[in-house]
Amino acid sequence: MSSQRIYSLLRRAVVLSVLPLTLAAVIPTKAQASLYSTTVRDLDNATGYWRLGESSGTTAIDSSILGNYNGIYNGGVTLGQSGAIFNDPDPAASFDGINDYVQTYLDSNLPELTIEAWFKSDVNWGERSIVDSDVSGHYGHSLIQGYWNGDSSLDVQHHDGQYDSPFNVQPGVWYHAVARFMSGNVDLHVNGTLIGSKTFVQSTPDGDNFRIGRHNVFDPQ
C-alpha cells in the first residue's frame, strides 16, 4: 500500500451495458431517477446500471430495467459525493484507491459487451481501475486509467492485452467513457468522440465478475 494512494480519490458513476439485452420493468428504488437516468435505462437497456447514488448502506442498486445485479460496497466507499450530470439530483460515490470497491455478480466473460462510465479522477498518475474484471494471471474486460505503466491515459484491458489509448485524463474533470468489446477488436469513445481502436487475436476471456473501483485483490488501485 502506498501512502500516495491515500490522495488518489476517484469519483465514479458507472453505467455498464452488456449484450445480449433483455427486457422487463423495474423502477430504481434508491438512486434518484431523473430524465437522464430513465433515458439511459430505457434506451441503453443495459444488463447492469449502477448509479452509485445511495446515501447509506452497503447495497449498490442495479437501476437497469431488469435490476438483477445489485452490487455490494466494500472498504468504506464514500457516498453522497457530487455527481456528473447537470441538474441531476443523483450523487456519486468516491473510491480511495486503497480498498474501496463495488463488487457486482455480473460475469464479464462475454465475447461482446460495452462498458460505459462517468468518472472523475483526482490524479492523472498511477493505475486507477474504473470498471474492472481482472483476476491475477487472468484477464477479462476492464476500463482503467494508466493501465500497466501508470501514466495518464485512459486504457481498455481486453483478453488478453490492452488498448493503450492516446487519451490523457486531467485531474478533477468528469469524463464519459465508452469501451466497446467486439470479438478481436476494442474501441474507446470519450465524451462522444472516438479516440481509437485496436484489433487483436481473440481468445477466451477468463476474467471475474465486474467490479467498480478495484483492479484485483492483489493490486487494489
Ligand SMILES: [Ca+2]
Ligand atoms: Ca450517480
Ligand SMILES: [Ca+2]
Ligand atoms: Ca477504504
Ligand SMILES: [Ca+2]
Ligand atoms: Ca498509456
